[in-house]
Amino acid sequence: MPPIRAGQLDRTLRDRVAGGAFFFHGDEEFLREEAVGRVVAAYVDPATRDFNFDQMRGTDVAAESLASMIGTPPMMAEHRVVIVRDAQGLSVTARDVVLAACKAPPAGLVLVLTAAIPSGSKAKFYDELKKHAVSIEFSPLSHDDAPGWVMESAREETGVEWEPEAARALVGGVGVDLGTLSSEIRKLAAYVQGRKRVTLDDVRAVGGAVPRQDRWAWFDLIAERRFREAIATLPVLLEQGENGVGLVIGMGGTLLRIGLVCAGGQGALERELKPYQKWMARRIGPQARKWSLPEVDRAMTELLRTDRLLKSASLNDRQAIEELLLRLWAVGSRREAA
Template sequence: MAVIRPGQLERTLRDRVAGGAFFFFGDEDYLRDEAVGKVVTAYLDPATRDFNFDQPRGSDVPAETLASMIATPPMMAEHRVVVVRDAQGLSNTARTVVEAAVKAPPPGLILVIAAAIPSGSKAKFYDELKKHAVSIEFAPLSQDDAPGWVMETGRDELGVEVDPDAARALVAGMGVELGMLGAELRKLAAYVQDRKRVTLDDVRAVGGIIPRQDRWAWFDLITERRFREAIDTLPILLESGENGVGLVIGMGGQLLKVALVCAGGQGALERELKPFQKWMARRLVPVARKWTLPEVDQALAELLRTDRLLKSASLSDRQAIEELLLRMWAIGRRDGARAA
């Protein structure tokens, strides 16, 4: 059985009426636990929940107890749900019990196994689970993925549209801690009420921590060729904890996206963006008109030069990035003036 994407879970729950096994793995605890909750809600009757729900932890449950939980039939309901949390802590004997149940689930059993697979593990246990259960990996979201997650969660779970600038400001201020971001989103949804739209002003009003200069807004200055503003706000960005190498990597990612638009249009970019980054395409297409493909190539060459300087020369991060921005500002000005 193939590993499916997180977004396919709800459709799977709608179609899967006979029960079976689910394996949720990966290091993103918040999303993994959220998926477990969706399965429990889909299959458990609230009226008989107390009789038909067990959630042992792998490091605590003896194999015999786990086998008994799995073998117990549903009571006054169609399904019984057993959630094995922290399954990486199961003993070898308990793993054998779980494998057998995943391969041939007892009638009415919904078995959910949640685990953070240890780095470098080659245990066949996890391969067997992926082979026989509905499996989804929940990897930690990157900083670039998190604003898209905020927008999607706001729309799909809370019924509010979160403006991209508001989503980016939330992540810039709070980091990629999905539990905290989810709590802040619920506060914002309650604040905007029937307006159903969260703006940057709403984030400020609710008391969200908004940095004076966030990295995404600064990268926008680069792609929009507003180099004078980028130079002026660079010290603020560096004071907030950013470093030269990280900024070079971030600029490179943005310019590669611009290059895709220059070479193949919006469709080319959309095909390459990860799911939580698809929204960027609409934003970058107008900006890409400010660049030609040769100019992007020149800018990427300057980024590579600066990366080497940062790793080998005695220049400070500020000196190296300021020089980079001036050199990028000059691109295209030899043949005609560009906006600052």
């Protein structure tokens, strides 16, 4: 069956009353485990959990034991849930047991497999799992995805809204480890209590490691043509661990989104943004009014030039990015002079 998106899992669980097999794969373990939890909540009856719920790791289970657990019918309940984590560690015979159950699940069985598929693996086992089970891939979130994930997760789990600046500051301070971010989301929800909204000041007050210069706020300076401020705060970004190539990539993403608005309007941008980046549209629309499509093209050429300089010339990161910012500043200056 075709893979589904993570956001479709809840609807799939409502529709698949009879149970079946699920395969959650990808390198983002936190999201895989979150999906496992949703399956368990949907199918395991708390009153009979001890009889109808088994979990194991692929590296530890023998094929005979696995076959026995899969073949045991539910007791005093509609479903029996068997979870196999680290399915990449299953033996050849255990993989055969799993595939047989995925192709023809016993009545009442809910079989959940999770795996981080080894890079470059050509094993047919994973293709067969994707073919016969409800399959979702959970890839690590990028820095651009993480603030949106914070806002959405906070809304769903705690009912608290986050201002974009607060979400960006939290990610800038603690990184994209979703377990840590989830813990901070719960901590901030308790802090704001009945206010139901987390601000940048709240993140600072709770003691989060808020960076002195938010990288996304710095990219906003570029988008808004505030190049003097961008040049002044560049050393702070570099001191925080950013590097020239990463900043060029970030600016490129910002300008590509602006270019989409210039070329096709707000709708074109909204269609292309990833699910966790939809919140950016409200901010990028007004920024795009400061650019024309030819100026975006010229700016992208300057970014390419700087990327090559960073990889081949003797300029250090600060010198290369400062020169780039001055050249981008000149792109707008020509329009103003005309």
